[in-house]
Amino acid sequence: MNPPDISESEWSVMEALWESAPQTASEVTKVLRPTMGWAENTVRTLLTRLVEKGALKVKENASGTRAFTPAVKREDCVQAESESFMQRIFRGAAKPLLVHFASNAKLTPDEVRELKKLLDQNTTK
Amino acid sequence: MNPPDISESEWSVMEALWESAPQTASEVTKVLRPTMGWAENTVRTLLTRLVEKGALKVKENASGTRAFTPAVKREDCVQAESESFMQRIFRGAAKPLLVHFASNAKLTPDEVRELKKLLDQNTTK
DNA sequence: CACACTTCACTACATTTGTCGTGATATGTC
DNA sequence: GACATATCACGACAAATGTAGTGAAGTGTG
Numbered sequence: 516m517n518p519p520d521i522s523e524s525e526w527s528v529m530e531a532l533w534e535s536a537p538q539t540a541s542e543v544t545k546v547l548r549p550t551m552g553w554a555e556n557t558v559r560t561l562l563t564r565l566v567e568k569g570a571l572k573v574k575e576n577a578s579g580t581r582a583f584t585p586a587v588k589r590e591d592c593v594q595a596e597s598e599s600f601m602q603r604i605f606r607g608a609a610k611p612l613l614v615h616f617a618s619n620a621k622l623t624p625d626e627v628r629e630l631k632k633l634l635d636q637n638t639t640k
Numbered sequence: 641m642n643p644p645d646i647s648e649s650e651w652s653v654m655e656a657l658w659e660s661a662p663q664t665a666s667e668v669t670k671v672l673r674p675t676m677g678w679a680e681n682t683v684r685t686l687l688t689r690l691v692e693k694g695a696l697k698v699k700e701n702a703s704g705t706r707a708f709t710p711a712v713k714r715e716d717c718v719q720a721e722s723e724s725f726m727q728r729i730f731r732g733a734a735k736p737l738l739v740h741f742a743s744n745a746k747l748t749p750d751e752v753r754e755l756k757k758l759l760d761q762n763t764t765k
Numbered sequence: 766c767a768c769a770c771t772t773c774a775c776t777a778c779a780t781t782t783g784t785c786g787t788g789a790t791a792t793g794t795c
Numbered sequence: 796g797a798c799a800t801a802t803c804a805c806g807a808c809a810a811a812t813g814t815a816g817t818g819a820a821g822t823g824t825g
Contacts, residue, residue: 609745
């Protein structure tokens with residue numbers, strides 16, 4: 516039910532597929548090679564592991580090649596990672612976390628306005 | 641210069657020592673056993689690894705036993721972990737991160753007020 | 766059809782992490 | 796001084812991660 520654990524390298528692969536899916540192994544490789552510099556087999560290994568973990572689904576097309584599609588929603592994974600990060604580093608407390616990032620971030624006045632609005636909704640909700 | 645990578649289990653050990661230092665291995669064990677259920681040797685291994693990584697310093701006292709003290713500041717480690725988390729999950733962008741946590745957190749009106757103030761300072765700074 | 770190229774399934778192998786166990790040493794207690 | 800205890804340094808070992816190589820099998824091309 517919960518999104519599976521996705522390692523750092525695997526996360527890059529997932530991003531490529533959340534961005535656009537389905538994609539074959541070679542397609543994903545083409546996308547990631549510039550940034551990651553990975554050999555195609557490396558990408559294939561990551562894809563296989565992600566399928567085993569249930570994070571991806573494979574679809575075999577007519578010509579026998581396979582394409583990969585996310586089986587979990589990005590938002591769910593973000594949620595899970597965020598939760599675990601907050602636990603680990605901020606002892607589960609949202610406020611210190613927000614304080615940390617709100618103090619360190621460089622934001623435009625517009626973004627600040629938007630965030631303040633979100634915070635207001637938070638209160639009233 | 642940069643804080644070393646600190647794994648999840650290791651982080652618990654660091655927390656114990658940031659909380660109070662110096663402490664001997666047995667003291668740290670006593671602190672962590674209830675929550676973690678670790679054998680003393682497990683704690684010792686983690687301590688040793690943290691020393692190797694340069695996250696802890698050892699001080700041998702008169703009686704030959706050793707006590708551990710953080711060699712890196714918690715704030716610096718939090719900073720590093722936060723940065724890498726933001727990179728990984730939010731592609732380095734602070735705003736979506738803040739949106740995520742601001743939307744999901746349960747905050748008291750007071751906390752909301754405080755955060756809004758922080759955001760304002762952010763703008764003017 | 767024979768060969769080159771693509772796609773895969775397997776295997777491999779070093780590191781890091783999580784969890785200890787063993788055996789030597791040092792110390793406090795009778 | 797002999798024994799129970801506490802403390803350490805080392806070694807162990809499985810699972811997860813990062814990063815590929817090999818060899819078989821399918822496919823398009825002359």
